[in-house]
Amino acid sequence: GAVVSQHPSRVICKSGTSVKIECRSLDFQATTMFWYRQFPKQSLMLMATSNEGSKATYEQGVEKDKFLINHASLTLSTLTVTSAHPEDSSFYICSPKGQGANYGYTFGSGTRLTVV
Amino acid sequence: LAKTTQPISMDSYEGQEVNITCSHNNIATNDYITWYQQFPSQGPRFIIQGYKTKVTNEVASLFIPADRKSSTLSLPRVSLSDTAVYYCLVGDNQAGTALIFGKGTTLSVSS
Numbered sequence: 001g002a003v004v005s006q007h008p009s010r011v012i013c014k015s016g017t018s019v020k021i022e023c024r025s026l027d028f029q030a031t032t033m034f035w036y037r038q039f040p041k042q043s044l045m046l047m048a049t050s051n052e053g054s055k056a057t058y059e060q061g062v063e064k065d066k067f068l069i070n071h072a073s074l075t076l077s078t079l080t081v082t083s084a085h086p087e088d089s090s091f092y093i094c095s096p097k098g099q100g101a102n103y104g105y106t107f108g109s110g111t112r113l114t115v116v
Numbered sequence: 117l118a119k120t121t122q123p124i125s126m127d128s129y130e131g132q133e134v135n136i137t138c139s140h141n142n143i144a145t146n147d148y149i150t151w152y153q154q155f156p157s158q159g160p161r162f163i164i165q166g167y168k169t170k171v172t173n174e175v176a177s178l179f180i181p182a183d184r185k186s187s188t189l190s191l192p193r194v195s196l197s198d199t200a201v202y203y204c205l206v207g208d209n210q211a212g213t214a215l216i217f218g219k220g221t222t223l224s225v226s227s
Contacts, residue, residue: 006159034214043203044160044217093159097212105150105207105215107159 006108023094029074030096038091138204147206
């Protein structure tokens with residue numbers, strides 16, 4: 001159980017363009033979605049938390065207008081990096097969570113974003 | 117702030133047992149302790165989870181003392197493929213708040 005699909009695994013985009021990352025929970029309903037980013041040789045840093053059907057809550061220092069999160073269904077959440085710049089190059093990881101103690105924390109396989 | 121503290125790095129040789137200890141002095145009553153493994157350019161992978169005493173699965177053992185302020189991940193007979201970053205995390209599955217990652221332990225296994 002707890003199968004997570006994150007796409008794309010890697011993407012290269014030009015500066016100023018937008019990139020969408022998808023995260024799907026394939027065999028459970030993700031009432032909550034956490035998005036993390038990880039810079040080289042650093043740990044995962046929480047960017048935002050979203051609950052299905054609600055607006056996302058962003059961590060301090062994360063621009064909500066730049067990192068658009070949509071969590072319209074219980075099996076799909078997207079992170080859109082708008083007007084990407086080279087400093088947005090990072091490894092982005094989603095973490096869907098089902099409701100209740102029976103659901104542990106799961107993680108997607110990550111998306112390597114390179115902005116050139 | 118991360119709720120856990122681990123050694124930054126550890127070195128081992130193939131075939132040895134590796135024990136990584138994690139401190140979580142402020143663990144809450146409902147928190148479980150979970151260890152994840154991460155390879156470069158991959159998401160964290162679940163290894164083992166426990167609440168108290170000892171838990172064992174096919175890949176590792178987790179030892180948790182009675183006060184739950186620390187835990188030790190034990191990897192028996194490591195191989196080169198166990199070279200990775202290991203994260204100790206505490207979290208409440210019921211509450212569903214985000215896991216806050218510390219720096220993790222980089223384990224390097226040599227032949």
